[in-house]
Amino acid sequence: MDIKDFMNNNKKLIIGIVIICFVLLIFIGFKKDGKEKISIVSKDIEAGKNIDVSEFVKLKDKYKDTYVIEPLNKKVNCLEVGKKTISYILREKGSTDKEEVKVDFNVVDTTPPVIKELDILSVPFKSKFNITKFIEAQDNIDGKLSEDKIKVEGNVDTAKIGKYNIKVTAEDSSGNKAIKDMEIKVIRPYIAIEKIKGLEGKYINKGKNLVLSFYDNYGRASYSFGETGDSLNYSGHVSSMQKKGNEIRLLVSYDTSDWQNGEKPDYEFAEMKLYRIGNDLRLQSFLDYKNIDLSYAGKSWNDVKNSFNIN
Known part of the structure:
Protein backbone atom coordinates (compact mmCIF):
# COMPACT_ATOMS: atom_id res chain seq x y z
CA MET A 1 0.00 0.00 0.00
CA ASP A 2 1.48 3.35 -1.01
CA ILE A 3 1.11 6.63 0.85
CA LYS A 4 -1.77 7.78 -1.32
CA ASP A 5 -3.80 4.67 -0.57
CA PHE A 6 -3.01 5.00 3.19
CA MET A 7 -4.20 8.60 3.13
CA ASN A 8 -7.42 7.68 1.34
CA ASN A 9 -8.17 4.76 3.67
CA ASN A 10 -7.41 6.65 6.93
CA LYS A 11 -8.81 10.12 6.35
CA LYS A 12 -10.77 10.20 9.62
CA LEU A 13 -7.77 9.03 11.67
CA ILE A 14 -5.48 11.61 10.09
CA ILE A 15 -8.02 14.41 10.63
CA GLY A 16 -8.37 13.38 14.30
CA ILE A 17 -4.60 13.45 14.84
CA VAL A 18 -4.36 16.88 13.23
CA ILE A 19 -7.13 18.26 15.48
CA ILE A 20 -5.49 16.84 18.61
CA CYS A 21 -2.13 18.36 17.67
CA PHE A 22 -3.77 21.69 16.98
CA VAL A 23 -5.46 21.70 20.38
CA LEU A 24 -2.19 20.77 22.10
CA LEU A 25 -0.39 23.57 20.30
CA ILE A 26 -3.03 26.04 21.42
CA PHE A 27 -2.81 24.79 25.02
CA ILE A 28 0.99 24.88 25.06
CA GLY A 29 0.99 28.28 23.47
CA PHE A 30 -1.47 29.62 26.03
CA LYS A 31 0.59 28.28 28.92
CA LYS A 32 3.69 29.90 27.55
CA ASP A 33 1.80 33.07 26.83
CA GLY A 34 0.90 33.49 30.54
CA LYS A 35 4.47 34.13 31.70
CA GLU A 36 5.10 36.36 28.73
CA LYS A 37 2.36 38.71 29.88
CA ILE A 38 4.04 39.48 33.23
CA SER A 39 7.35 40.91 34.42
CA ILE A 40 9.13 40.22 37.72
CA VAL A 41 9.71 43.33 39.81
CA SER A 42 12.56 41.73 41.79
CA LYS A 43 13.90 38.19 41.87
CA ASP A 44 15.08 38.56 45.47
CA ILE A 45 12.70 38.35 48.45
CA GLU A 46 13.76 39.32 51.95
CA ALA A 47 13.09 36.42 54.33
CA GLY A 48 10.26 36.68 56.81
CA LYS A 49 6.76 35.62 57.85
CA ASN A 50 3.46 36.59 56.18
CA ILE A 51 5.08 38.47 53.33
CA ASP A 52 2.70 40.23 50.92
CA VAL A 53 3.74 38.95 47.46
CA SER A 54 1.16 41.00 45.49
CA GLU A 55 3.70 43.52 44.22
CA PHE A 56 6.47 41.09 43.25
CA VAL A 57 5.11 40.70 39.69
CA LYS A 58 3.18 43.02 37.39
CA LEU A 59 1.53 42.95 33.98
CA LYS A 60 3.44 44.26 31.01
CA ASP A 61 2.13 47.55 29.70
CA LYS A 62 0.30 46.12 26.68
CA TYR A 63 -1.71 43.72 28.90
CA LYS A 64 -2.60 46.08 31.77
CA ASP A 65 -5.98 47.02 30.30
CA THR A 66 -7.06 43.51 29.39
CA TYR A 67 -5.67 41.16 32.05
CA VAL A 68 -5.53 40.77 35.84
CA ILE A 69 -2.72 39.08 37.82
CA GLU A 70 -3.15 38.11 41.50
CA PRO A 71 -1.21 35.85 43.87
CA LEU A 72 -2.80 32.49 44.71
CA ASN A 73 -1.99 33.29 48.36
CA LYS A 74 -1.41 36.95 49.19
CA LYS A 75 0.59 36.22 52.39
CA VAL A 76 3.47 33.76 52.11
CA ASN A 77 6.07 32.56 54.64
CA CYS A 78 9.62 32.75 53.32
CA LEU A 79 11.68 31.24 56.11
CA GLU A 80 14.33 29.35 54.13
CA VAL A 81 17.07 31.03 52.15
CA GLY A 82 17.19 29.92 48.50
CA LYS A 83 14.68 29.13 45.75
CA LYS A 84 11.00 29.87 46.43
CA THR A 85 8.22 29.18 43.91
CA ILE A 86 5.12 31.34 44.21
CA SER A 87 1.89 30.81 42.25
CA TYR A 88 -0.08 33.63 40.61
CA ILE A 89 -3.47 33.54 38.89
CA LEU A 90 -3.74 35.23 35.48
CA ARG A 91 -7.11 35.89 33.84
CA GLU A 92 -8.53 38.06 31.12
CA LYS A 93 -10.89 40.79 32.30
CA GLY A 94 -14.53 39.70 31.96
CA SER A 95 -13.54 36.04 31.69
CA THR A 96 -13.79 33.27 34.27
CA ASP A 97 -10.96 31.28 32.68
CA LYS A 98 -7.86 31.29 34.85
CA GLU A 99 -4.26 30.28 34.40
CA GLU A 100 -1.80 29.46 37.18
CA VAL A 101 1.58 31.03 36.57
CA LYS A 102 4.44 29.79 38.75
CA VAL A 103 7.31 32.20 39.34
CA ASP A 104 10.65 31.33 40.93
CA PHE A 105 12.20 33.80 43.38
CA ASN A 106 15.36 33.83 45.48
CA VAL A 107 14.87 34.25 49.24
CA VAL A 108 17.68 36.20 50.90
CA ASP A 109 18.31 37.16 54.52
CA THR A 110 20.00 40.50 55.08
CA THR A 111 17.97 41.56 58.13
CA PRO A 112 19.93 41.67 61.40
CA PRO A 113 18.38 40.55 64.69
CA VAL A 114 16.65 43.07 66.92
CA ILE A 115 18.04 43.48 70.46
CA LYS A 116 15.32 44.41 72.93
CA GLU A 117 15.85 45.43 76.55
CA LEU A 118 13.68 43.35 78.89
CA ASP A 119 14.36 45.00 82.23
CA ILE A 120 16.01 47.90 83.99
CA LEU A 121 19.72 47.68 83.27
CA SER A 122 20.87 47.17 86.84
CA VAL A 123 22.25 44.19 88.71
CA PRO A 124 22.38 43.81 92.51
CA PHE A 125 25.70 43.94 94.32
CA LYS A 126 27.51 40.56 94.49
CA SER A 127 24.96 38.82 92.28
CA LYS A 128 25.67 36.85 89.11
CA PHE A 129 25.51 38.86 85.88
CA ASN A 130 23.85 37.19 82.89
CA ILE A 131 23.10 39.35 79.85
CA THR A 132 20.13 37.20 78.78
CA LYS A 133 18.22 38.38 81.86
CA PHE A 134 18.36 41.93 80.52
CA ILE A 135 17.97 41.56 76.74
CA GLU A 136 16.30 39.39 74.13
CA ALA A 137 17.46 39.06 70.50
CA GLN A 138 14.75 38.26 67.94
CA ASP A 139 15.48 37.32 64.32
CA ASN A 140 13.19 37.24 61.28
CA ILE A 141 14.14 33.59 60.54
CA ASP A 142 15.70 32.13 63.68
CA GLY A 143 13.20 33.61 66.12
CA LYS A 144 14.58 34.11 69.65
CA LEU A 145 18.35 33.67 69.55
CA SER A 146 19.97 31.31 72.03
CA GLU A 147 22.53 32.46 74.57
CA ASP A 148 25.46 31.17 72.47
CA LYS A 149 24.46 33.59 69.69
CA ILE A 150 24.86 36.60 71.99
CA LYS A 151 28.32 37.93 72.82
CA VAL A 152 29.34 40.57 75.37
CA GLU A 153 32.42 42.77 75.21
CA GLY A 154 33.35 44.42 78.49
CA ASN A 155 33.24 43.41 82.13
CA VAL A 156 30.58 43.96 84.80
CA ASP A 157 32.17 43.63 88.24
CA THR A 158 29.27 42.92 90.58
CA ALA A 159 31.62 43.11 93.57
CA LYS A 160 31.93 46.85 93.03
CA ILE A 161 29.07 49.33 92.84
CA GLY A 162 29.19 51.55 89.79
CA LYS A 163 28.41 51.90 86.07
CA TYR A 164 29.87 49.59 83.42
CA ASN A 165 29.79 50.03 79.64
CA ILE A 166 29.43 46.88 77.56
CA LYS A 167 28.86 46.06 73.89
CA VAL A 168 26.36 43.33 73.02
CA THR A 169 26.47 41.54 69.64
CA ALA A 170 23.72 39.20 68.43
CA GLU A 171 24.35 37.12 65.27
CA ASP A 172 21.79 35.07 63.33
CA SER A 173 22.32 31.91 61.25
CA SER A 174 22.87 33.98 58.09
CA GLY A 175 25.71 35.94 59.68
CA ASN A 176 23.73 39.17 60.16
CA LYS A 177 24.80 41.04 63.28
CA ALA A 178 23.14 43.55 65.57
CA ILE A 179 25.32 45.59 67.94
CA LYS A 180 24.06 47.54 70.95
CA ASP A 181 26.03 49.63 73.45
CA MET A 182 24.63 49.36 76.95
CA GLU A 183 25.34 50.74 80.41
CA ILE A 184 24.86 48.30 83.28
CA LYS A 185 24.63 49.59 86.86
CA VAL A 186 25.69 47.55 89.85
CA ILE A 187 23.40 48.82 92.60
CA ARG A 188 22.72 48.37 96.28
CA PRO A 189 20.03 45.74 96.59
CA TYR A 190 17.10 46.12 98.94
CA ILE A 191 14.17 44.12 100.24
CA ALA A 192 10.53 45.19 100.36
Whole structure:
Protein backbone atom coordinates (compact mmCIF):
# COMPACT_ATOMS: atom_id res chain seq x y z
CA MET A 1 0.00 0.00 0.00
CA ASP A 2 1.48 3.35 -1.01
CA ILE A 3 1.11 6.63 0.85
CA LYS A 4 -1.77 7.78 -1.32
CA ASP A 5 -3.80 4.67 -0.57
CA PHE A 6 -3.01 5.00 3.19
CA MET A 7 -4.20 8.60 3.13
CA ASN A 8 -7.42 7.68 1.34
CA ASN A 9 -8.17 4.76 3.67
CA ASN A 10 -7.41 6.65 6.93
CA LYS A 11 -8.81 10.12 6.35
CA LYS A 12 -10.77 10.20 9.62
CA LEU A 13 -7.77 9.03 11.67
CA ILE A 14 -5.48 11.61 10.09
CA ILE A 15 -8.02 14.41 10.63
CA GLY A 16 -8.37 13.38 14.30
CA ILE A 17 -4.60 13.45 14.84
CA VAL A 18 -4.36 16.88 13.23
CA ILE A 19 -7.13 18.26 15.48
CA ILE A 20 -5.49 16.84 18.61
CA CYS A 21 -2.13 18.36 17.67
CA PHE A 22 -3.77 21.69 16.98
CA VAL A 23 -5.46 21.70 20.38
CA LEU A 24 -2.19 20.77 22.10
CA LEU A 25 -0.39 23.57 20.30
CA ILE A 26 -3.03 26.04 21.42
CA PHE A 27 -2.81 24.79 25.02
CA ILE A 28 0.99 24.88 25.06
CA GLY A 29 0.99 28.28 23.47
CA PHE A 30 -1.47 29.62 26.03
CA LYS A 31 0.59 28.28 28.92
CA LYS A 32 3.69 29.90 27.55
CA ASP A 33 1.80 33.07 26.83
CA GLY A 34 0.90 33.49 30.54
CA LYS A 35 4.47 34.13 31.70
CA GLU A 36 5.10 36.36 28.73
CA LYS A 37 2.36 38.71 29.88
CA ILE A 38 4.04 39.48 33.23
CA SER A 39 7.35 40.91 34.42
CA ILE A 40 9.13 40.22 37.72
CA VAL A 41 9.71 43.33 39.81
CA SER A 42 12.56 41.73 41.79
CA LYS A 43 13.90 38.19 41.87
CA ASP A 44 15.08 38.56 45.47
CA ILE A 45 12.70 38.35 48.45
CA GLU A 46 13.76 39.32 51.95
CA ALA A 47 13.09 36.42 54.33
CA GLY A 48 10.26 36.68 56.81
CA LYS A 49 6.76 35.62 57.85
CA ASN A 50 3.46 36.59 56.18
CA ILE A 51 5.08 38.47 53.33
CA ASP A 52 2.70 40.23 50.92
CA VAL A 53 3.74 38.95 47.46
CA SER A 54 1.16 41.00 45.49
CA GLU A 55 3.70 43.52 44.22
CA PHE A 56 6.47 41.09 43.25
CA VAL A 57 5.11 40.70 39.69
CA LYS A 58 3.18 43.02 37.39
CA LEU A 59 1.53 42.95 33.98
CA LYS A 60 3.44 44.26 31.01
CA ASP A 61 2.13 47.55 29.70
CA LYS A 62 0.30 46.12 26.68
CA TYR A 63 -1.71 43.72 28.90
CA LYS A 64 -2.60 46.08 31.77
CA ASP A 65 -5.98 47.02 30.30
CA THR A 66 -7.06 43.51 29.39
CA TYR A 67 -5.67 41.16 32.05
CA VAL A 68 -5.53 40.77 35.84
CA ILE A 69 -2.72 39.08 37.82
CA GLU A 70 -3.15 38.11 41.50
CA PRO A 71 -1.21 35.85 43.87
CA LEU A 72 -2.80 32.49 44.71
CA ASN A 73 -1.99 33.29 48.36
CA LYS A 74 -1.41 36.95 49.19
CA LYS A 75 0.59 36.22 52.39
CA VAL A 76 3.47 33.76 52.11
CA ASN A 77 6.07 32.56 54.64
CA CYS A 78 9.62 32.75 53.32
CA LEU A 79 11.68 31.24 56.11
CA GLU A 80 14.33 29.35 54.13
CA VAL A 81 17.07 31.03 52.15
CA GLY A 82 17.19 29.92 48.50
CA LYS A 83 14.68 29.13 45.75
CA LYS A 84 11.00 29.87 46.43
CA THR A 85 8.22 29.18 43.91
CA ILE A 86 5.12 31.34 44.21
CA SER A 87 1.89 30.81 42.25
CA TYR A 88 -0.08 33.63 40.61
CA ILE A 89 -3.47 33.54 38.89
CA LEU A 90 -3.74 35.23 35.48
CA ARG A 91 -7.11 35.89 33.84
CA GLU A 92 -8.53 38.06 31.12
CA LYS A 93 -10.89 40.79 32.30
CA GLY A 94 -14.53 39.70 31.96
CA SER A 95 -13.54 36.04 31.69
CA THR A 96 -13.79 33.27 34.27
CA ASP A 97 -10.96 31.28 32.68
CA LYS A 98 -7.86 31.29 34.85
CA GLU A 99 -4.26 30.28 34.40
CA GLU A 100 -1.80 29.46 37.18
CA VAL A 101 1.58 31.03 36.57
CA LYS A 102 4.44 29.79 38.75
CA VAL A 103 7.31 32.20 39.34
CA ASP A 104 10.65 31.33 40.93
CA PHE A 105 12.20 33.80 43.38
CA ASN A 106 15.36 33.83 45.48
CA VAL A 107 14.87 34.25 49.24
CA VAL A 108 17.68 36.20 50.90
CA ASP A 109 18.31 37.16 54.52
CA THR A 110 20.00 40.50 55.08
CA THR A 111 17.97 41.56 58.13
CA PRO A 112 19.93 41.67 61.40
CA PRO A 113 18.38 40.55 64.69
CA VAL A 114 16.65 43.07 66.92
CA ILE A 115 18.04 43.48 70.46
CA LYS A 116 15.32 44.41 72.93
CA GLU A 117 15.85 45.43 76.55
CA LEU A 118 13.68 43.35 78.89
CA ASP A 119 14.36 45.00 82.23
CA ILE A 120 16.01 47.90 83.99
CA LEU A 121 19.72 47.68 83.27
CA SER A 122 20.87 47.17 86.84
CA VAL A 123 22.25 44.19 88.71
CA PRO A 124 22.38 43.81 92.51
CA PHE A 125 25.70 43.94 94.32
CA LYS A 126 27.51 40.56 94.49
CA SER A 127 24.96 38.82 92.28
CA LYS A 128 25.67 36.85 89.11
CA PHE A 129 25.51 38.86 85.88
CA ASN A 130 23.85 37.19 82.89
CA ILE A 131 23.10 39.35 79.85
CA THR A 132 20.13 37.20 78.78
CA LYS A 133 18.22 38.38 81.86
CA PHE A 134 18.36 41.93 80.52
CA ILE A 135 17.97 41.56 76.74
CA GLU A 136 16.30 39.39 74.13
CA ALA A 137 17.46 39.06 70.50
CA GLN A 138 14.75 38.26 67.94
CA ASP A 139 15.48 37.32 64.32
CA ASN A 140 13.19 37.24 61.28
CA ILE A 141 14.14 33.59 60.54
CA ASP A 142 15.70 32.13 63.68
CA GLY A 143 13.20 33.61 66.12
CA LYS A 144 14.58 34.11 69.65
CA LEU A 145 18.35 33.67 69.55
CA SER A 146 19.97 31.31 72.03
CA GLU A 147 22.53 32.46 74.57
CA ASP A 148 25.46 31.17 72.47
CA LYS A 149 24.46 33.59 69.69
CA ILE A 150 24.86 36.60 71.99
CA LYS A 151 28.32 37.93 72.82
CA VAL A 152 29.34 40.57 75.37
CA GLU A 153 32.42 42.77 75.21
CA GLY A 154 33.35 44.42 78.49
CA ASN A 155 33.24 43.41 82.13
CA VAL A 156 30.58 43.96 84.80
CA ASP A 157 32.17 43.63 88.24
CA THR A 158 29.27 42.92 90.58
CA ALA A 159 31.62 43.11 93.57
CA LYS A 160 31.93 46.85 93.03
CA ILE A 161 29.07 49.33 92.84
CA GLY A 162 29.19 51.55 89.79
CA LYS A 163 28.41 51.90 86.07
CA TYR A 164 29.87 49.59 83.42
CA ASN A 165 29.79 50.03 79.64
CA ILE A 166 29.43 46.88 77.56
CA LYS A 167 28.86 46.06 73.89
CA VAL A 168 26.36 43.33 73.02
CA THR A 169 26.47 41.54 69.64
CA ALA A 170 23.72 39.20 68.43
CA GLU A 171 24.35 37.12 65.27
CA ASP A 172 21.79 35.07 63.33
CA SER A 173 22.32 31.91 61.25
CA SER A 174 22.87 33.98 58.09
CA GLY A 175 25.71 35.94 59.68
CA ASN A 176 23.73 39.17 60.16
CA LYS A 177 24.80 41.04 63.28
CA ALA A 178 23.14 43.55 65.57
CA ILE A 179 25.32 45.59 67.94
CA LYS A 180 24.06 47.54 70.95
CA ASP A 181 26.03 49.63 73.45
CA MET A 182 24.63 49.36 76.95
CA GLU A 183 25.34 50.74 80.41
CA ILE A 184 24.86 48.30 83.28
CA LYS A 185 24.63 49.59 86.86
CA VAL A 186 25.69 47.55 89.85
CA ILE A 187 23.40 48.82 92.60
CA ARG A 188 22.72 48.37 96.28
CA PRO A 189 20.03 45.74 96.59
CA TYR A 190 17.10 46.12 98.94
CA ILE A 191 14.17 44.12 100.24
CA ALA A 192 10.53 45.19 100.36
CA ILE A 193 9.25 46.81 103.52
CA GLU A 194 6.82 43.88 103.97
CA LYS A 195 9.79 41.63 104.70
CA ILE A 196 10.80 43.64 107.76
CA LYS A 197 7.52 44.98 109.11
CA GLY A 198 8.20 43.60 112.57
CA LEU A 199 11.05 46.09 112.97
CA GLU A 200 9.21 49.30 112.27
CA GLY A 201 9.50 52.07 114.84
CA LYS A 202 12.48 53.52 116.70
CA TYR A 203 15.27 52.01 118.78
CA ILE A 204 16.85 54.48 121.17
CA ASN A 205 19.94 54.42 123.37
CA LYS A 206 18.99 57.29 125.66
CA GLY A 207 22.31 57.25 127.51
CA LYS A 208 24.21 57.94 124.30
CA ASN A 209 21.51 60.11 122.69
CA LEU A 210 21.38 57.75 119.68
CA VAL A 211 18.33 56.91 117.52
CA LEU A 212 17.81 54.12 114.98
CA SER A 213 14.65 53.99 112.85
CA PHE A 214 13.33 51.51 110.26
CA TYR A 215 10.84 52.92 107.78
CA ASP A 216 9.06 52.53 104.44
CA ASN A 217 10.90 54.27 101.61
CA TYR A 218 8.65 53.90 98.52
CA GLY A 219 8.17 50.23 99.34
CA ARG A 220 11.81 49.64 100.22
CA ALA A 221 12.93 48.79 103.71
CA SER A 222 15.22 51.63 104.81
CA TYR A 223 16.84 52.78 108.01
CA SER A 224 18.46 55.83 109.54
CA PHE A 225 20.53 56.22 112.70
CA GLY A 226 22.81 58.65 114.42
CA GLU A 227 22.82 61.22 117.21
CA THR A 228 19.56 63.05 117.82
CA GLY A 229 19.46 66.19 115.69
CA ASP A 230 22.60 65.25 113.74
CA SER A 231 22.02 65.80 110.04
CA LEU A 232 25.11 63.74 109.20
CA ASN A 233 23.61 60.46 110.30
CA TYR A 234 23.88 57.04 108.68
CA SER A 235 21.13 55.95 106.27
CA GLY A 236 20.51 53.36 103.62
CA HIS A 237 18.55 50.29 102.60
CA VAL A 238 18.13 46.87 104.14
CA SER A 239 19.48 44.60 101.43
CA SER A 240 18.77 41.14 102.81
CA MET A 241 17.69 39.33 105.95
CA GLN A 242 18.65 35.98 107.47
CA LYS A 243 16.94 34.35 110.45
CA LYS A 244 18.69 31.76 112.60
CA GLY A 245 18.04 30.75 116.17
CA ASN A 246 17.96 33.80 118.46
CA GLU A 247 19.43 36.13 115.86
CA ILE A 248 18.21 38.23 112.95
CA ARG A 249 21.03 39.34 110.67
CA LEU A 250 20.47 42.25 108.31
CA LEU A 251 22.76 43.07 105.40
CA VAL A 252 22.55 46.83 105.00
CA SER A 253 23.88 49.36 102.55
CA TYR A 254 24.51 52.96 103.45
CA ASP A 255 25.07 56.29 101.78
CA THR A 256 28.38 57.90 102.63
CA SER A 257 28.03 60.96 100.41
CA ASP A 258 27.48 63.38 103.32
CA TRP A 259 30.00 61.99 105.74
CA GLN A 260 32.70 64.26 107.09
CA ASN A 261 36.27 63.80 105.95
CA GLY A 262 37.94 60.94 107.74
CA GLU A 263 34.69 59.21 108.70
CA LYS A 264 33.98 57.48 105.41
CA PRO A 265 34.85 53.76 105.65
CA ASP A 266 36.23 51.63 102.84
CA TYR A 267 33.01 49.65 102.39
CA GLU A 268 29.36 50.37 101.60
CA PHE A 269 27.80 47.13 102.84
CA ALA A 270 27.86 45.68 106.32
CA GLU A 271 25.85 43.63 108.78
CA MET A 272 23.51 44.54 111.61
CA LYS A 273 22.64 41.86 114.14
CA LEU A 274 19.49 41.73 116.25
CA TYR A 275 19.72 39.27 119.12
CA ARG A 276 17.85 38.17 122.21
CA ILE A 277 18.84 38.81 125.84
CA GLY A 278 16.08 37.44 128.04
CA ASN A 279 12.95 38.87 126.49
CA ASP A 280 14.69 42.00 125.27
CA LEU A 281 15.51 42.64 121.65
CA ARG A 282 18.95 44.17 121.19
CA LEU A 283 20.50 45.50 118.03
CA GLN A 284 24.23 45.80 117.44
CA SER A 285 25.50 47.86 114.53
CA PHE A 286 28.17 46.98 112.02
CA LEU A 287 30.80 49.44 113.23
CA ASP A 288 31.65 51.88 116.00
CA TYR A 289 30.23 55.34 115.51
CA LYS A 290 32.67 57.90 116.93
CA ASN A 291 34.02 55.17 119.25
CA ILE A 292 30.57 54.59 120.75
CA ASP A 293 29.28 51.02 120.95
CA LEU A 294 25.99 50.99 119.07
CA SER A 295 23.88 48.61 121.15
CA TYR A 296 20.21 49.46 121.49
CA ALA A 297 17.51 48.54 123.94
CA GLY A 298 14.37 48.21 121.85
CA LYS A 299 11.11 46.33 121.62
CA SER A 300 10.67 43.00 123.34
CA TRP A 301 11.66 39.85 121.55
CA ASN A 302 8.03 38.72 121.57
CA ASP A 303 7.03 41.83 119.61
CA VAL A 304 8.98 40.73 116.55
CA LYS A 305 9.59 36.99 116.75
CA ASN A 306 6.22 36.05 115.21
CA SER A 307 6.93 38.30 112.23
CA PHE A 308 10.04 36.30 111.49
CA ASN A 309 8.81 32.83 112.55
CA ILE A 310 11.58 32.45 115.10
CA ASN A 311 11.12 29.98 117.93
